[in-house]
Amino acid sequence: METLKKKIILIGGSQEGKTTICQYINNQKQEYQKTQAVVYVGDTMIDTPGEYAERRSYYGSLQIISVDADVVIFVKDASKHMSIFAPTFSSMFTKPVIGVITHIDVATKKQIQDSHIYLELAGARPVFEVCALTGKGIDKVIKYINKINLVEY
Ligand SMILES: Nc1nc2c(ncn2[C@@H]2O[C@H](COP(=O)(O)OP(=O)(O)OP(=O)(O)O)[C@@H](O)[C@H]2O)c(=O)[nH]1
Numbered sequence: 001m002e003t004l005k006k007k008i009i010l011i012g013g014s015q016e017g018k019t020t021i022c023q024y025i026n027n028q029k030q031e032y033q034k035t036q037a038v039v040y041v042g043d044t045m046i047d048t049p050g051e052y053a054e055r056r057s058y059y060g061s062l063q064i065i066s067v068d069a070d071v072v073i074f075v076k077d078a079s080k081h082m083s084i085f086a087p088t089f090s091s092m093f094t095k096p097v098i099g100v101i102t103h104i105d106v107a108t109k110k111q112i113q114d115s116h117i118y119l120e121l122a123g124a125r126p127v128f129e130v131c132a133l134t135g136k137g138i139d140k141v142i143k144y145i146n147k148i149n150l151v152e153y
C-alpha cells in the first residue's frame with residue numbers, strides 16, 4: 001500500500017468506520033473502540049468522534065481542528081439509511097473535501113448509490129467506496145489524496 005503523504009481528518013457519524021480506516025492505514029489491529037476524543041493517529045491522521053459531526057454545537061470544533069489537516073474526509077456507512085451530512089456541509093471547511101463510503105461489503109447496491117448522492121450533495125468530491133474491515137478500496141483513496149495539488153486551494 002502507498003504511504004499516506006498528507007494529513008487527513010476523518011469526519012462522520014458514530015460507527016461509520018472512521019477509526020477502522022485509521023487502523024487499516026496505520027497497520028493496527030482492527031479492534032472496535034469508540035472514539036471518545038479527537039485522536040491524532042501518527043503524523044497523518046486526525047480521528048474524530050462521531051458525536052462531533054452529529055451535534056451542531058461541535059461544528060466549530062471540527063472547523064478549527066480541520067485547519068491542521070490537508071484534506072477532509074467525510075465517512076458514511078452505506079448500510080445506514082440516514083446521512084448526517086447536510087447539503088453543502090463541506091462549505092464549512094477550507095480544505096479539499098472527499099467522500100468515503102464504508103460497509104460496501106454489507107450494503108445493497110441501492111444503499112451505495114444513495115450514499116454517493118448524500119456525500120455529493122454535502123459537497124464531497126470525489127466519492128470512493130471501501131470496506132474498511134478488509135481495506136478494500138483504501139489504497140485508491142490514498143493514491144488520490146497523495147496527488148491532490150494543495151496549492152490550488
Ligand atoms: N462490515 C463492515 N464493518 C465495518 C466497516 N467499517 C467499519 N466497520 C465496523 O463498524 C464498527 C464501527 O467502526 P468504527 O471505525 O469504530 O466507527 P467510527 O466511525 O470510528 O465510530 P465513532 O468512534 O463512534 O465515531 C466496528 O465494529 C467496525 O468493525 C466496513 O467497511 N464493513
Ligand SMILES: [Mg+2]
Binds near residue numbers: 019034
Ligand atoms: Mg471512532
